[in-house]
Amino acid sequence: MKLAIVTGSCGLIGSETCKRLHAEGTAVIGIDNDMRSYFFGAEASTSKSRDSLEAMSLYRHEAVDIRDWGEVTRVFKKYGFATGAVIHTAAQPSHDWAAREPLTDFGVNAVGTMHMLEATRLHCPDAVFIFTSTNKVYGDTPNRLPLVETETRWEIAEDHPYHAKGIDESMSIDDSKHSIFGASKVAADVMVQEYGRYFGMKTGVFRGGCLTGPAHAGAELHGFLAYLMKCTVTGKPYSIFGYKGKQVRDNIHSHDLVDAFWHFLKAPRSGEVYNIGGSRHSNCSMLEAIKLCEEISGKKLDWSYEEDNRIGDHIWYVSDVSKFQQHYPDWHYKYDLRRTLEEIHAACVASL
Template identity: 25%
Template sequence: MTTVLVTGGMGFIGSNFVLHWMNNHPQDRVLNYDLLTYAGNPSNVSAVQKLPNYRFIEGDIADSSLLEEVMLEEKVDTVVHFAAESHVDRSIEDPSVFVRTNVLGTQCLLEAAKKYGISRFIHVSTDEVYGTLGSEGYFTELSPISPNSPYSASKAGSDLLARAYYETYGFPVIITRCSNNYGPHQYPEKLIPKIISNALQDQPIPVYGDGRNIRDWLHVEDHCSAIEHVINCGRPGQVYNIGGNSERTNLEVVTEILHRLGKPLSLIQFVADRLGHDRRYAIDASKIRDELGWTPHYSFQEGIARTVDWYIEHEDWWRRLIQEAPNRNGREVDDGGEPMT
């Protein structure tokens, strides 16, 4: 039996991974370590929270004492590190929080895991660390790191720390860098749930700039499956890009969802562009395909249809989160879909 420590397991991607792993590895123990910040939602894992092989631990990844206590007492074998501050607009407003959580927190987690001999450490990162692409080409694992926002810079810093722990100490770190995620349980400030929730309420949908920024969209279940492949077969010290082969402009994403909901395009409201807004991200995921045999299951059309249906069926969930969220003047739409606590 393996004991897996998942950091940020109450957030969007982390909670989906907890459910995925427990469904596919019912013999394993899963420890869900999360600080329960604004994006951490215990209801995301309600399906497994009463199982005997599941435990929730409320904690900060920068709390070295608690991390060491958990590593020792629970005899953790594998760490899957999702916990991060991830909202780009928030990072522009206050970079210090992102540096503390994403850089210092990752270093504390790496040190505790090294001290107690963790056999595998998966550091979940983002394609945003690569910066921006032109109209052609793709990010590969050998692309230079060139972050353009405080968020992506803090994630790049955590990536480099993870790499250093492998190179210096031989610690079994593997880094994954995903494209934009979407699917169930995503916090409403992100682009796709924001479009859906606003459209269902017949409210304007704010879109940055001209709406032609391009992202590669990855269904969260495909991301969880890819990480499972990395845990089982990935090589320590390596980086694996995880992409959905689904490039779309933000405007195309908005239009697709409005059509599915039968809502007018007049709901689209263009707003001033974000500072340092990267124009295009696109992932070359051939390494994980060729080495580990992973490919995405969902097309964007199928994935977005399932996602729209989920938000329609769980209207109480996203309405409650919107009501609890701080007032951000209706402007906050993040086109990212990266790991968050």
């Protein structure tokens, strides 16, 4: 592959993707206009990430807003002829923020994705197109599963088919409350599938759990583990919203997710959908994550509890990744939860 275009190139998954592609000898055009700082404030800015990427010899940056069709077209007219892959990670990623500005959320998540798909179809239709979707496309359907409360977490009943491996891709995305964010991602998710099935493009949808890693610019409204560790290390107060702090998330390190992207790039399919997350390999409740952060950092977290949960929030979500593992049996996890948090802790300490 001569060249790849990566949107959200300075974010957690985008930057990891750029570095992996660069290490594999692929030139990268990064598209990122640092809207994360607009969403979550200066502390969430990705400007430092951009600086590190621009130090790489095969990286070129385009500070383009993916809602701007003219600018997206300009980039693809310039580079499309050589592009072998488009990895679309740019997004507005927060439930709560989406409700503040639904037009902005839909513009970035749905319209921006449409722009990237159509530009790919017009200028490099043979390129592999990877989309970073979310488990929030299932809305609050997971909350109807038979759940059992334990001392530190909610857990699915042992006799349920999802108990062994987690939630698979057969779960319906209909008849549920998604949140505004979840709905905009559904629109994008389905369109990426359609460009694969209708136009025959090589598109892959990766419905992520909690995506994490030391490069995450964690903020209160997005970046669960990164922000939790930041608060633990710095002494900043942390709030838990609902479900007694026993809500369960699976967490996948950015390295492992991008490694999955790499396997798909080498043997792409059309219109494929994968649940991808920490699975039974790496998951935790809020209370369990707090305990682990305190163990690793040697500090106590100053946390409080708010009774009301966030709209569309999952009580228990663990991804069944067996479909992807069946299609790509050489893909394996490198990071478990403790190793991931140890890296995040080291990054937090180094940034002080």
